Amino acid sequence: VEAALCPLVQYLFYKLSLGDISTSSLKRTALAAQCNCSEYGKCECHVPSPRLNHTYIMWLKTVTAVTPLWSPLMSVKPIDIVKPEPPLNVHLEMTERGQVKICWSEPVPMPYPLRYEVNISGNTGPNGWQVVQVALNTSLDVNNTLLDSSSFAQVRCKNHHGPGFWSEWSTLYNLNVGAEVLYFPTKILTSAGSNVSFHCLYKNKTKSVASKEVVWWLNLAEEIPESQYTLVNDRVSKVTLFNLKATKPRGSFFYNALYCCHQNRECHHRYAELYVVDVNINIKCETDGYLTKMTCRWSANPNALLLGSSLQLRYHRSKIYCSNFPSTPPESEVKECHFQRNHSYECTFQPVFLLSGYTMWVEFKHSLGTLESSPTCVVPADVVKPLPPSNIKAEITRNDGLLNVSWANPVFTNDDLKFQIRYAVNREELTWELYEVRSVPTRSAVIEVQLCVEYIVQIRCRALDGLGYWSNWSRSAYAAVKDIQAPLHGPEFWRTVTEDPATGQKNVTLLWKPLLKNHSLCSVSRYVIKHQTSENTSWSEYVDTGTSCSFPWTESTHTVTVLAVNSIGASSVNFNLTLSRQMSTVNAVQSLIAYPVNSTCVILTWTLSPQIDAITSFIIEWRNLNREEEMKWVRVPPNISKYYLYDHFILIEKYRFSLHPVFAAGVGRSRATDQFTRDGYSSQTTSSLSVVLPVVISTSVLLLGALLVSHRRMKKLLWEDVPNPKNCSWAQGVDFQQVCVPLVLLSPRCARGCLLSVLVSLDGCHVTGQNMACHLHKALLLRSSEVFVPLVQQQLRECRHCVHVVSCLVFFACLIFFS
Numbered sequence: 048v049e050a051a052l053c054p055l056v057q058y059l060f061y062k063l064s065l066g067d068i069s070t071s072s073l074k075r076t077a078l079a080a081q082c083n084c085s086e087y088g089k090c091e092c093h094v095p096s097p098r099l100n101h102t103y104i105m106w107l108k109t110v111t112a113v114t115p116l117w118s119p120l121m122s123v124k125p126i127d128i129v130k131p132e133p134p135l136n137v138h139l140e141m142t143e144r145g146q147v148k149i150c151w152s153e154p155v156p157m158p159y160p161l162r163y164e165v166n167i168s169g170n171t172g173p174n175g176w177q178v179v180q181v182a183l184n185t186s187l188d189v190n191n192t193l194l195d196s197s198s199f200a201q202v203r204c205k206n207h208h209g210p211g212f213w214s215e216w217s218t219l220y221n222l223n224v225g226a227e228v229l230y231f232p233t234k235i236l237t238s239a240g241s242n243v244s245f246h247c248l249y250k251n252k253t254k255s256v257a258s259k260e261v262v263w264w265l266n267l268a269e270e271i272p273e274s275q276y277t278l279v280n281d282r283v284s285k286v287t288l289f290n291l292k293a294t295k296p297r298g299s300f301f302y303n304a305l306y307c308c309h310q311n312r313e314c315h316h317r318y319a320e321l322y323v324v325d326v327n328i329n330i331k332c333e334t335d336g337y338l339t340k341m342t343c344r345w346s347a348n349p350n351a352l353l354l355g356s357s358l359q360l361r362y363h364r365s366k367i368y369c370s371n372f373p374s375t376p377p378e379s380e381v382k383e384c385h386f387q388r389n390h391s392y393e394c395t396f397q398p399v400f401l402l403s404g405y406t407m408w409v410e411f412k413h414s415l416g417t418l419e420s421s422p423t424c425v426v427p428a429d430v431v432k433p434l435p436p437s438n439i440k441a442e443i444t445r446n447d448g449l450l451n452v453s454w455a456n457p458v459f460t461n462d463d464l465k466f467q468i469r470y471a472v473n474r475e476e477l478t479w480e481l482y483e484v485r486s487v488p489t490r491s492a493v494i495e496v497q498l499c500v501e502y503i504v505q506i507r508c509r510a511l512d513g514l515g516y517w518s519n520w521s522r523s524a525y526a527a528v529k530d531i532q533a534p535l536h537g538p539e540f541w542r543t544v545t546e547d548p549a550t551g552q553k554n555v556t557l558l559w560k561p562l563l564k565n566h567s568l569c570s571v572s573r574y575v576i577k578h579q580t581s582e583n584t585s586w587s588e589y590v591d592t593g594t595s596c597s598f599p600w601t602e603s604t605h606t607v608t609v610l611a612v613n614s615i616g617a618s619s620v621n622f623n624l625t626l627s628r629q630m631s632t633v634n635a636v637q638s639l640i641a642y643p644v645n646s647t648c649v650i651l652t653w654t655l656s657p658q659i660d661a662i663t664s665f666i667i668e669w670r671n672l673n674r675e676e677e678m679k680w681v682r683v684p685p686n687i688s689k690y691y692l693y694d695h696f697i698l699i700e701k702y703r704f705s706l707h708p709v710f711a712a713g714v715g716r717s718r719a720t721d722q723f724t725r726d727g728y729s730s731q732t733t734s735s736l737s738v739v740l741p742v743v744i745s746t747s748v749l750l751l752g753a754l755l756v757s758h759r760r761m762k763k764l765l766w767e768d769v770p771n772p773k774n775c776s777w778a779q780g781v782d783f784q785q786v787c788v789p790l791v792l793l794s795p796r797c798a799r800g801c802l803l804s805v806l807v808s809l810d811g812c813h814v815t816g817q818n819m820a821c822h823l824h825k826a827l828l829l830r831s832s833e834v835f836v837p838l839v840q841q842q843l844r845e846c847r848h849c850v851h852v853v854s855c856l857v858f859f860a861c862l863i864f865f866s
Contacts, residue, residue: 099126099158130212131157134202137220140186141231141248145283147194150186151202151217162207163187166216168199183207191282195255198222228307230319236353236415239293239325244277246285247307249315256309258284264306264314293325293351301353325351328409328420330360333516334427336434338459340397341427343382345409349390353413360384360394362407369404369424376406401428432516433460433508441470441504441526445615448498448531448568453491454506457518463511468492473501473525486511499569502526534567534611537621538574541666541680542607542714544600544626553600555607555626558680561594562611575610575617603628604713627713635659635708636718643698643723644691652689653706653718666707666714667692672721673700698723 082092094103103125107118132154140150149165163182167189180187201216231246247263249256261284263271277285284307294303303321308314325348332343347358363376384394396405405425411418434457441452452468466484471477484492496502505520540559546552562571574590581604590596605626611618635656642650651667662685669692670678683690696702701721708715 097125099129100124126158127210128212129157129206131155131161131204131206131214133214133217134163134185134204135217137200137202137217139189139222139229140233141229141246141283143231143246145246145248145279146188147191147229147248148186148188149200149202149220153185154204154214157206159209160207161204163202163204164213166201166203167193167222168201169196191255194222228315228317230305230307230317232319234302234320234322234415236322236324236413236418237291238418239291239323239327241291241323242287242289243291243321244285244287245305245307245319245321246279246283247319248283249307249309251309251313255282258282260310262308262310262312264308266304267306267314288321291321291323294321294323296350322353322413322415324353324356324411324418326409326411326418326420330407330409330420330423330425332405332425332427332430334399334401334431336432336457336459336518338401338427338431339399340395341399341405341425341430343394343396343407343425344387344391346389346391347409353415356411356413358392359410359412360392360407361410362405364400365404365406367402367404369406369426373406373422373424375408375419375422382407396427399427402426429514430516431510431514433457433464433510433518435518435521436466436506436508437521439504439506439521439524441502441524443496443502443526443529443531444493445529445531448496450494450496450502450504450526451491452494452504452506452524453489454521455490457508460508462486462488464508465511466492466506466508467517468494468504468506469520470494470496470502470504472497473503477503498531499528499564499567501528528569530570530613530615531568533616534562534571534613534618535620536566537608537610537618538562538594539622539682540607540609540624541682542624542626543678554597555600555605556595556597557607557609557624559594559609567611567613568615570613571611572614573612575612577608577610579606579608580604600626624709625711625713630710630713630715633708633710633715635662635715636706639704639706639718639720640724641702641704641720641722643696643725646696646698647693649692649694649696649702649704649723650689651692651704651706654688655708659708661710661712662708662715663711664709666709668703668705668707668717669694670703671697671700672703673697 080092080094082090084090097103101124103123105121105123109116134151134154136150136152138150139147141147149167151163153161160183163185165180165182165187166177167180168177178193198221200220200222201218203214203216205211205213227250229248235243235245237243245263247261249261258278258281261276262273263276263284263286265271271286271288275287275289277287279285286305294301301322303323304318305321306314306318328345328347330343330345332341334341343360345360352358360382361379362382363379382394382396384392387393403426405427406422407425408422409420411420436454436457438455439452440454441450443449444451450470452470454466456462456464464486468482468484469479470482471479482492482494502525504524504526505522507518507520509515509517538559538561540557543556543558545554545556547554557576559574564570572591574594574596575587576590576596577585577587578598579585580602582602588596588598606623607626608621608623610621637654637656639651639653642652644650655662664685665683666680667683667690668678668680670676679694681692692704702723703719703721705717705719707717
C-alpha cells in the first residue's frame with residue numbers, strides 16, 4: 048500500500064464460518080481498526096480484544112484523493128493463527144526409577160493443547176550437530192548416551208491439533224551444568240513421623256559416579272548410615288529416611304539439606320530440600336449448654352510453619368453418628384476459623400445437628416504440596432458442656448453440724464448427671480476440698496465438715512456416662528456460722544477475794560476463760576451466774592460481755608455456778624465453786640517449791656498434809672511481782688504433785704506462785720512461794736550427770752588404749768632407721784634433758800612423753816652417716832621445744848576453767864599421742 052494512501056481495516060465478526068454467513072448480514076455496520084504503516088510500505092493493523100472462536104470478515108479500505116478503494120474479503124479465525132510464547136524453565140529432572148528427562152513449563156495457559164519440539168545439540172558452533180524430537184507432554188526422556196554427549200537443549204511449541212505458528216525457541220539450557228548432580232525429588236514436603244526417599248545421580252565433572260560410590264549427608268553434619276541406601280541402578284542411588292521429626296527453623300531456613308556426595312567426601316553445592324511439618328493437630332470441640340452451636344478449637348506452633356503456608360479446617364457432615372475409623376472423605380467443605388491470641392484457632396458451627404457426625408481435619412497448604420492432619424469425628428451431642436447448676440443453697444444443719452448443699456439441675460439436661468461440690472473455709476486464701484455426687488433424685492448432699500466456721504460452696508455437673516465436659520462452677524453459696532447445739536459445758540472459772548481493811552467486807556471477783564467454738568457450738572451470747580447461799584437464797588445474774596463478775600461475800604457458804612448460753616440454750620454441764628469461810632482455814636498443802644527450767648518453763652512440786660482426801664482439783668496462780676501484770680491461773684487434776692508450768696518467765700525477776708486446794712465443800716488454805724529453788728534442780732542435774740559420766744569415762748579409756756597402741760607402732764616405724772643424734776653435727780653439745788624442762792613444769796605426763804621420745808631416739812640409733820634422718824630428728828625436737836610447748840601451756844590454762852569433763856579427757860588423750 049503506498050504511503051500516500053490512508054489504509055483502514057474494516058471487519059465484521061460472526062460465530063459462523065464464512066460459507067454459512069448470509070449476504071444480508073454483511074450489511075451490518077463494520078468496525079474499523081486503524082493501521083500504522085512504515086516507510087518500507089508495510090502496515091500493521093491491530094484488532095483489539097479478539098474473540099478466538101469467532102470468524103472475522105475483513106477487508107482493507109484505502110482512500111486516494113476522494114476515491115475509496117476496497118480489497119477482496121478475507122475470512123480469519125483468530126484461534127487458528129495463534130503464535131504462542133516459548134516454553135519456560137527448561138531443566139533436567141530424574142524419575143523415581145532413575146530415568147533422566149528434560150522438563151519445561153507451559154507458557155501462559157492456552158485454550159488448547161500444545162505440542163513441542165526439543166532441539167538437542169552438541170555445541171552451538173558451525174560444526175555442531177542437532178537432534179529434534181517431538182513431545183506431547185512437558186517432558187522428554189533422555190537416554191544416558193545422549194545425555195553424556197549433549198551440551199544444550201531448547202524447546203518450542205504450537206497448537207497440537209489445528210493450524211497456527213511455532214513459538215520462538217526457549218532460552219538455551221546447558222545440559223552439562225544441569226547434569227552434575229540430579230535429585231529426585233529436589234524438594235519434599237512431608238509430615239512428622241513419615242518416611243521419605245530421595246534419588247541421586249552424581250557426576251564428577253563429566254564422568255558419572257557409580258551409585259555404589261555415593262554417600263549421603265544431612266546438613267553436611269550427619270552422615271546417613273549405609274543401611275538406608277538402595278542401588279537403583281549402576282548410576283542412581285537412593286536413600287530412605289525413617290520416622291522423621293519436624294524441622295526446627297534455623298534462622299531463615301525451614302528445611303534440612305540432603306547432600307549426595309562421593310565416597311571421598313567430595314560434595315556438590317546442590318542439595319535436596321526436606322521440609323518436615325508437624326501436622327499432629329488435636330481438634331477439640333465443645334457444644335454449648337443451650338445446644339445451639341458447637342465451637343471447635345485447635346492450635347499450631349507458629350515457629351514450625353513454612354513461609355507462604357496456610358492452614359484451614361475442612362469438614363464433612365454425615366447424616367448420623369461417626370464411623371469407628373474416621374477417614375478423609377472425598378467431598379468436604381472449608382470452615383472459616385478465627386485466629387486467637389494464644390496461637391490457636393476457633394471455629395463455630397451454628398446451627399448444629401446434634402446427632403450428625405462431623406469429620407474434620409486441618410489442611411496445610413504450601414507451594415510444595417498439601418498435608419493433612421489425622422481426621423477426627425465428633426458428634427455434637429457427645430461433647431456438650433452443660434450450664435452450671437442453679438439455685439445453690441448451703442447451710443449448717445442443727446444438732447449434727449453437717450454441711451447441707453442443695454441445687455437445681457441446669458436446663459436442657461436430663462437427670463443422668465454427676466456433680467462435684469467444692470467447698471472451703473471462707474477466708475482470704477481458699478483451700479478447696481472436693482466432694483463427688485452421682486445422680487441423686489433429691490439434688491442435695493450432706494458433707495461432714497469442721498464445726499463453727501463459714502463455708503463457701505460451688506457446684507458443677509457433667510453427663511453421668513462421662514461424655515462431654517464439666518460445666519463451669521456455679522455461683523458461690525455461703526453457709527453462715529450458726530449455733531448447732533447448746534454449749535457442751537460452762538466455762539472454767541476461778542475467783543479472787545479482796546477484803547476492805549476498814550469494814551472487813553470481802554468482795555469476790557469471778558474470772559473465767561471464754562469457751563472455744565468446738566465447746567460452745569458455736570457461739571456464746573451471754574453468761575449466767577447462779578448464786579446459792581447457806582441461807583437458802585438463790586438468784587441469777589447475766590453477763591452479756593466480758594469474762595468477769597464481782598459480788599460481795601457476806602454468808603458463811605456461797606456456791607457459784609457459771610452457765611454459757613447461745614441461741615439453742617444453756618450449757619447443762621457446768622463447773623461449781625463453793626466459797627466457805629470454814630474450809631478456807633483447812634491447811635492441806637504442806638510445801639510448794641518452784642524450780643526454773645528455762646525462760647519458758649517452771650516446775651512446781653508440792654506435798655500434801657497426811658489424811659487429806661476429797662480434793663477435786665488444784666488451782667495454780669502466778670504473777671510477776673516486778674511488773675504490773677494480771678494474775679494468771681490454771682486448773683490441774685487432784686492426783687498429781689508436780690506440774691510443768693509454761694509461760695514467758697524472766698528468771699532474774701521475782702514471781703509469786705500460789706497453790707489452792709479445791710474441795711467440794713470449799714477452797715482450802717493456799718500455799719505460796721515467791722522465789723525459785725535452784726538446789727533441787729541442780730541435784731536433778733547432778734543425778735543425771737552421774738549416769739552419763741561413767742559412760743564418758745569408759746569411752747575415753749578405750750580411746751586412750753587405741754591411741755597408745757597406734758603411738759608405739761608409729762615410733763617403731765619412724766625411729767627404726769634414724770641415726771644416733773650424737774653422731775649428727777647439729778647435735779654436738781645438746782643436752783636433751785633441757786628440751787623437756789619446760790614440759791616438766793607443765794605436766795609430768797607431758798615430760799614423761801618427751802623423755803620417752805628422746806630415750807627411744809637414743810636407744811634406737813644404730814646407723815650413722817644419714818644426713819636426711821639427722822635433719823628429720825632435728826625438726827622433731829625443734830617441734831617439741833618451740834611449737835609443742837606453747838600449745839600445751841595454752842591448753843592446760845584453758846583446761847583449768849573447763850566445765851565439761853569430756854573436753855579434758857580428749858585433751859589429755861591428744862597430749863599423750865603427740866608426746
